[in-house]
Amino acid sequence: MVKDVFGSPGAHDSTAEWDKLVEEAAQEHAEMFKVARDDILNRQVGSKRVPMQQRQDEWEIMRVTPVMLTDFLKSQNATVEEAVNHIFEMEEKRT
Numbered sequence: 001m002v003k004d005v006f007g008s009p010g011a012h013d014s015t016a017e018w019d020k021l022v023e024e025a026a027q028e029h030a031e032m033f034k035v036a037r038d039d040i041l042n043r044q045v046g047s048k049r050v051p052m053q054q055r056q057d058e059w060e061i062m063r064v065t066p067v068m069l070t071d072f073l074k075s076q077n078a079t080v081e082e083a084v085n086h087i088f089e090m091e092e093k094r095t
Contacts (some may be wrong), residue, residue, distance in 0.1 A: 028063060050052075052093070055090070056090070056094070058072075059090040059094070060094075063090075065069075073086070
């Protein structure tokens with residue numbers, strides 16, 4: 001008589017094969033997310049997006065207070081290129 005291995009990790013039925021495939025895909029996705037989160041995400045997962053009006057209000061203060069602007073850019077670990085792009089972007093959005 002054949003031993004019933006249904007649902008066990010060593011099973012070789014079609015459902016077990018799909019389970020393995022799904023588990024492998026989940027692991028690959030988790031690894032990809034770990035690699036991407038530091039390079040791609042522009043804010044921490046779970047954090048709330050800052051409304052544009054608040055960003056503009058903060059910009060109005062930072063643009064006349066260089067120390068605040070440099071502190072902000074340092075806190076964001078901005079490169080020179082990113083800093084320049086941010087300044088141009090915020091200046092374009094001024095009303």
